[in-house]
Amino acid sequence: MDETTPPTDDQPQELTPWDRVQLARHPQRPHTLDYIAALCEDFTELHGDRRFGDDAAIVGGLATFADRTVMLIGHQKGSDTRENVRRNFGMSHPEGYRKAQRLMRQAEKFGFPLICFVDTPAADPKKESEERGQGNAIAESILVMTTLRVPIVAAVIGEGGSGGALALSVADRILMQENAIFSVAPPEAAASILWRDSAKAPDAARALKLTAQDLYELRIIDEVVPEPDGGANESPQAAITALGARIRANLNTISQLDIPTLLRQRYQKYRSIGEYIEH
Amino acid sequence: MKEFFRRRKTSFTTGGQPESNQVPDDMWVKCSACRELVYKKELNDGLKVCPKCGHHMRMSAHEWLWLLDVGSFSETDAHLLPTDPLGFVSLDESYAEKLAKAQQRTGMPDAVIAGVGTINGGRLAMAVGDFAFMGSSMGSVYGEKMSRAAERAADLGIPLLTINTSGGARQQEGVIALMQMAKVTMALTRLAEAGQPHIALMVDPCYGGVTASYPSVADVIIAEPGANIGFAGKRLIEQIMRQKLPSGFQTAEFMLDHGMIDMVAERGQLRDIIGRLIRLYNVRPEPMEPLMASAGAYLNGRA
Numbered sequence: 187m188d189e190t191t192p193p194t195d196d197q198p199q200e201l202t203p204w205d206r207v208q209l210a211r212h213p214q215r216p217h218t219l220d221y222i223a224a225l226c227e228d229f230t231e232l233h234g235d236r237r238f239g240d241d242a243a244i245v246g247g248l249a250t251f252a253d254r255t256v257m258l259i260g261h262q263k264g265s266d267t268r269e270n271v272r273r274n275f276g277m278s279h280p281e282g283y284r285k286a287q288r289l290m291r292q293a294e295k296f297g298f299p300l301i302c303f304v305d306t307p308a309a310d311p312k313k314e315s316e317e318r319g320q321g322n323a324i325a326e327s328i329l330v331m332t333t334l335r336v337p338i339v340a341a342v343i344g345e346g347g348s349g350g351a352l353a354l355s356v357a358d359r360i361l362m363q364e365n366a367i368f369s370v371a372p373p374e375a376a377a378s379i380l381w382r383d384s385a386k387a388p389d390a391a392r393a394l395k396l397t398a399q400d401l402y403e404l405r406i407i408d409e410v411v412p413e414p415d416g417g418a419n420e421s422p423q424a425a426i427t428a429l430g431a432r433i434r435a436n437l438n439t440i441s442q443l444d445i446p447t448l449l450r451q452r453y454q455k456y457r458s459i460g461e462y463i464e465h
Numbered sequence: 466m467k468e469f470f471r472r473r474k475t476s477f478t479t480g481g482q483p484e485s486n487q488v489p490d491d492m493w494v495k496c497s498a499c500r501e502l503v504y505k506k507e508l509n510d511g512l513k514v515c516p517k518c519g520h521h522m523r524m525s526a527h528e529w530l531w532l533l534d535v536g537s538f539s540e541t542d543a544h545l546l547p548t549d550p551l552g553f554v555s556l557d558e559s560y561a562e563k564l565a566k567a568q569q570r571t572g573m574p575d576a577v578i579a580g581v582g583t584i585n586g587g588r589l590a591m592a593v594g595d596f597a598f599m600g601s602s603m604g605s606v607y608g609e610k611m612s613r614a615a616e617r618a619a620d621l622g623i624p625l626l627t628i629n630t631s632g633g634a635r636q637q638e639g640v641i642a643l644m645q646m647a648k649v650t651m652a653l654t655r656l657a658e659a660g661q662p663h664i665a666l667m668v669d670p671c672y673g674g675v676t677a678s679y680p681s682v683a684d685v686i687i688a689e690p691g692a693n694i695g696f697a698g699k700r701l702i703e704q705i706m707r708q709k710l711p712s713g714f715q716t717a718e719f720m721l722d723h724g725m726i727d728m729v730a731e732r733g734q735l736r737d738i739i740g741r742l743i744r745l746y747n748v749r750p751e752p753m754e755p756l757m758a759s760a761g762a763y764l765n766g767r768a
């Protein structure tokens with residue numbers, strides 16, 4: 187936790203959690219492939235889960251970042267309707283998570299650090315995804331990440347929606363952009379579960395403590411990465427550069443740990459999450 | 466006979482409630498599947514499986530202890546109490562009020578009971594959820610008890626049985642609840658290191674964050690007949706995604722057909738199956754040391 191930066195106070199304070207939800211979902215916000223293109227060289231996308239198909243809602247592959255080969259995996263939203271339909275709005279199917287697992291294991295095999303970009307409203311909730319084992323696919327991703335023998339940095343760059351987001355964010359360091367959100371459920375779904383009224387989503391957004399600032403204070407994430415005024419959508423290049431610098435710094439720090447120490451710290455990090463009274 | 470049933474109908478309750486005093490109105494239970502009335506004693510003798518249609522009624526966490534050898538259970542971590550980590554701002558009942566009601570209704574501090582016991586003499590750690598407690602939603606206490614159960618099983622070198630029923634992550638604990646999925650999965654890696662199996666029993670209903678985490682990567686996954694098991698709820702798929710769902714969708718049998726679980730087992734078979742698994746996983750070849758020693762002797766002899 188020595189690298190953590192206290193969140194800045196210079197952002198306008200009037201942004202409500204619901205405002206940040208809108209910014210996190212902004213169509214002009216940079217997405218995974220924008221980050222990879224700007225921060226890496228020689229990106230070579232790898233496709234397919236070798237079992238069923240290739241899910242365009244999750245992308246992954248090899249590239250050079252900070253003078254070394256890394257494995258990059260991220261949810262991928264589209265920037266227009268046509269691309270969003272093709273990419274299922276970044277809502278991954280089981281084959282997307284299984285592709286991610288394949289690439290994670292490959293990263294481990296070759297000793298490449300893993301960088302994950304988290305940007306999904308939720309895992310795909312359709313009939314076909316249930317038939318192909320969405321629950322198992324997410325569970326397997328979580329399991330692979332718990333003991334993966336390479337350094338992992340996860341960056342929440344937009345929406346971190348429920349289990350579908352967690353499946354790419356069991357990491358040694360979790361970074362969150364200032365206007366990104368990370369939630370147990372999309373606010374609309376939470377409002378519907380809690381108060382049977384999805385229109386109460388702004389209230390749910392407040393109650394769920396889903397902003398980067400909240401999650402930093404709750405010690406769920408390690409660092410809040412500032413965004414340009416008005417959000418990453420206003421100045422994508424500045425947002426990408428700022429996040430890239432923090433990913434690099436965190437990766438450098440955790441890469442110095444030997445693997446047993448890294449895994450022990452990862453275990454402790456997750457094992458200690460939770461609040462209860464013991465008497 | 467018919468007349469008798471009809472007169473009493475209004476006061477009958479379905480299963481899932483803890484045993485209560487033997488007032489006459491409590492002696493009959495209406496099966497939620499076949500709508501027939503069943504004599505409560507007969508139902509309990511049959512492990513709450515409807516004698517008319519075979520429907521497996523829900524069991525409370527305490528009732529699930531029937532699975533263990535009589536008197537073998539010793540509870541652990543009973544002293545963990547839930548709190549309100551987010552200071553959750555609710556539009557209706559506060560989280561504290563919801564917890565208090567659930568605690569009063571179930572007599573439990575939160576949704577999970579954990580401990581150690583035996584099945585047919587074989588020792589195991591066990592953790593079981595109770596759907597009557599806020600839908601057995603997974604919050605901090607749930608996650609901590611499951612994690613400790615896994616670590617305890619690892620330390621003792623015994624298998625872990627989890628009995629899973631849940632509506633998913635507990636919304637009132639936000640991302641802390643979501644992270645319990647990773648936490649329990651983490652703790653289970655200790656059990657794997659200890660060479661002991663995690664046997665997951667999935668009972669009706671099991672959804673969301675629980676289905677999408679530790680039970681779905683267990684060494685053996687067993688489900689009860691007809692249990693509803695899935696990630697996304699049927700209502701979401703039908704109403705938001707506007708897809709028609711076939712009958713039998715997201716049942717235990719559906720999960721078996723799609724390769725997601727190992728077996729569907731009737732409640733009456735569970736003790737035998739789990740008892741057998743505990744035995745099978747713990748009968749293994751002799752440790753490697755004697756072999757290594759004799760290899761050493763062989764090499765020394767040659768030197």
Ligand SMILES: [Zn+2]
Nearest residue numbers: 496499515518
């Ligand atoms: Zn029946």
